[in-house]
Structures are given as structure tokens and as C-alpha cells.
Amino acid sequence: MSAIRSSQHIPMQQLDPEALKAWIKAQALQLGFADCVIARPDAQAELPRLREYLARGYHGNMKFLQENLEKRADPTLLVPGTRSIICVRMNYLVETPKARHIPDQPNTAIIARYARGRDYHKILRGRLKQLATRIREKTGSFESRPFADSAPVFEKSLAENAGMGWTGKHTLLIHRQSGSFFVLGELFTSLELPFDLPATAHCGSCTACIDICPTQAIVAPYSLDARKCIAYLTIEYQGIIPAGLRRGIGNRVFGCDDCQLICPWNRFARKASIADFNPRHGLDHISLLELWHWNEATFLERTEGSPIRRTGYQSFMRNIAIGLGNAPYSASVVETLKASRSQHDEIVQVHIDWAIAEQYGKQV
Structure with a gap:
């Protein structure tokens, strides 16, 4: 440097x-x-x-x-x-999201908006x-x-x-x-420029972000326990995700926007002024099953120049397995997961087995 x-x-x-x-x-x-x-x-x-x-x-x-x-x-x-x-x-x-609304699309893979x-x-x-x-x-x-x-x-x-x-x-x-x-x-x-002054805070008594967090990672106002945060778990963390947090992760396979989507200040959210943030490969509306069929070569090809590459292929599959476990019951999902056991590392297999058990638990 x-x-x-x-x-x-x-x-x-x-x-x-x-x-x-x-x-x-x-x-x-x-x-x-x-x-x-x-x-x-x-x-x-x-x-x-x-x-x-x-x-x-x-x-x-x-x-x-x-x-x-x-x-x-x-x-x-x-x-x-x-x-x-x-x-x-x-x-x-x-796209400007609907104010204070968390979409419910359980079969869709949710990728944080910044990463699409x-x-x-x-x-x-x-x-x-x-x-x-x-x-x-x-x-x-x-x-x-x-x-x-x-x-x-x-x-x-x-x-x-x-x-x-x-x-x-x-x-x-x-x-x-x-x-x-x-x-x-x-x-x-090295320029000597005049400094700007701080802004004032305007959260007031609102606790919407704390209340909505799927894994209760915001343990107190202004205090986030990353070990519970979906963004950390699906991006930074490489191991076996604790079973008690998996249902809360839902279908979020890379990051989470919930605390922002619910924030009343985001009714003023502005759209990007450049095209670089436009979604690639349909990542704004892709299904969990479609992503599950990506092999490592496809993952590397479609995440080139993307922040998604950071998590790595196996961890990405781990996240999708959790999403499939949280999806509504589907015999095709169960069969697809069973057929995939041998294609992934031991960490992913743990989550595949969990997902299959979760799917069977919802069978009518």
C-alpha cells in the first residue's frame, strides 16, 4: 500500500x-x-x-x-x-420495493438486492x-x-x-x-478540504427492524449479533448453520433485506442511476430448484464479477438446501434432494438431510 x-x-x-x-x-x-x-x-x-x-x-x-x-x-x-x-x-x-412489505415467495431464491x-x-x-x-x-x-x-x-x-x-x-x-x-x-x-457536519438521528421509538428480523439478530437497538444474522450466515460463515436458525433463514440464499424493507425511511428509497446493478441471469426472480441444478462450473460462470462468488459454491448450495427445506412440500423437491446427496461435501449433506426431513414434516 x-x-x-x-x-x-x-x-x-x-x-x-x-x-x-x-x-x-x-x-x-x-x-x-x-x-x-x-x-x-x-x-x-x-x-x-x-x-x-x-x-x-x-x-x-x-x-x-x-x-x-x-x-x-x-x-x-x-x-x-x-x-x-x-x-x-x-x-x-x-425497482423501488413496496413500502414496509416483505414479499412472500417461498419457492423463489431471495438474493439481497445489492448482489444481483x-x-x-x-x-x-x-x-x-x-x-x-x-x-x-x-x-x-x-x-x-x-x-x-x-x-x-x-x-x-x-x-x-x-x-x-x-x-x-x-x-x-x-x-x-x-x-x-x-x-x-x-x-x-491529501487535500485540505472543509469538513461536513454530522446529521441528526431520526429513528425515534420505531422498532420495526428489530421486530421483523427473522432470526432476531438485532439483539438491542443499534446492536447486531452477526452469529444470528442471515447476511453473515449465508455469506461469511462457511460451516454448518445451527438448526435453530434454519427455519428463520427461509428462502434467503445470499443476504437479507428484511430490516431495510420494513424501515419506514425506505419509502424514500431511490433507484440506482447506473445499469451495473441490474440483475444478471434472472437473479431477481429465480426459483430455488433452478439454482439447485447449477453445478460448480455454472456457478463460477454466472457469478463472475458478482459479490455472490464470495460465498463459494458449496456454501451457496448449503443455503439453497435450507431454502428447499423451508419451501412448501413437494415430492419433486424431495426426490431432487435425495438424488443430490453424493454431489456435495459433508456440510451440504447435513443441510440436505435436514431439508428432506423438513419436507416430510409438511407432507399432508
Whole structure:
């Protein structure tokens, strides 16, 4: 990782800092970002909360959260010479969902909306690099480094402290005019830009996200136990999913949007301004059985450039097996599962056996 070298910092050629900030924000919007704020390179206030989170074990097997704590809290340790951080967000909805409604489609494989198209990490980093190029053309030489959920960065805290929104009780960032269906990115820079101010919180007494969570992973307002979270279980976790959580997972095979779908602020949710988030391979309305028939080669082909690739083929099949177990009884589902036993690893076989038993339990 290259560092921002203080000796290379150049004054902004007599440009007014406020005017430059406004210009940068306008450029960000042109590049497809929904919002842009300038954050102070300081997230020290978040460190005690993370330490408590780790002490409770809420991070599950995500050992990377235990690493580089000081760099998370002090971005200038991660990229020396950082003077300001340009925080951006990008909306990813292709269709605006019905307000406060959780669809009931038990035979359909539910994939989190952010993951149905191109990998957002690549989208954000690519456009942040374009933004850096535009700034460099205007100001002359400066140093920058783009991030999108790809380094030890308290990205939500940085964005929140600069007015991008507030942390909801589901622990996601909420924007008053746009809801929460967006992803975040950062451009660490050596520019001395005026910082934006925090926004106020507006969750009030609402507990809709806590009440709706299928596995009760939101254990208290603003506190999420990842070990129960469907997003963690279906994406990050590689082992045998506890039997007590499988029914709650339902037909969600990669991530979960329920806490966002029920949030009243998402009646203001905005759609994506770029085509990269458009669903690929019909992943917005594909059946569990169709996905179950994917072999590993098909999985690798159809998840190329997709965040779904992260979970791996066998874990993806594990998730689909759970979905099939939770689906209404079907003799064809049972026979398909039985015929597939020998095609998967031992972890998937555990979930196949569970799914078959669940199917028989619903037989009339």
C-alpha cells in the first residue's frame, strides 16, 4: 500500500476550499454517486464500540474485525498524509420495493438486492479513481487512495460524522431523503478540504427492524449479533448453520433485506442511476430448484464479477438446501434432494438431510 507523502502535498493553486469542495461534490454526482461528503480522518469514537462488540463475540468468525484496530480508528495510520476523506454513496435498487412489505415467495431464491448485479466493490473503486483523476486535472498533483469495503476503515462512522446519514437501529446507515439501500466508498486524500457536519438521528421509538428480523439478530437497538444474522450466515460463515436458525433463514440464499424493507425511511428509497446493478441471469426472480441444478462450473460462470462468488459454491448450495427445506412440500423437491446427496461435501449433506426431513414434516 502506498502512503500519501506529506512532501508531495501542493496547495490547491489558489482555489477557494469551499468552492473546490462544491465542485468535487458536483463531479461525484456526475459519476453516478448519490451523495458526497467530506469527512475528518478521525474515527476514534467508534473504537470503544467495536471493542465491546468483539468482546461479546458478535463478530462470529469474522476474525479480520479484530485486526488493525488502531488503523480503523485513525485513518492517517492506514494511509499516512491523509488530510480529508471524500465519502460517497451509491444507490443500488433497480425497482423501488413496496413500502414496509416483505414479499412472500417461498419457492423463489431471495438474493439481497445489492448482489444481483455487478460487484459493487469494483463499481465504487473504479468511479472513485475517476473522481480522483478529475480532481487532479483541476488542482494539480495530490495523493489519493480509494476504498470500498476493502480495508480496515470505519466507513459508516466516517460517513455518518460528515452528515451522510445516521446509524439506524439495524446498524445500517439511513439517509433522510434516500433511505438505506446504498453502498459506501471512500477516497482518502491529501487535500485540505472543509469538513461536513454530522446529521441528526431520526429513528425515534420505531422498532420495526428489530421486530421483523427473522432470526432476531438485532439483539438491542443499534446492536447486531452477526452469529444470528442471515447476511453473515449465508455469506461469511462457511460451516454448518445451527438448526435453530434454519427455519428463520427461509428462502434467503445470499443476504437479507428484511430490516431495510420494513424501515419506514425506505419509502424514500431511490433507484440506482447506473445499469451495473441490474440483475444478471434472472437473479431477481429465480426459483430455488433452478439454482439447485447449477453445478460448480455454472456457478463460477454466472457469478463472475458478482459479490455472490464470495460465498463459494458449496456454501451457496448449503443455503439453497435450507431454502428447499423451508419451501412448501413437494415430492419433486424431495426426490431432487435425495438424488443430490453424493454431489456435495459433508456440510451440504447435513443441510440436505435436514431439508428432506423438513419436507416430510409438511407432507399432508
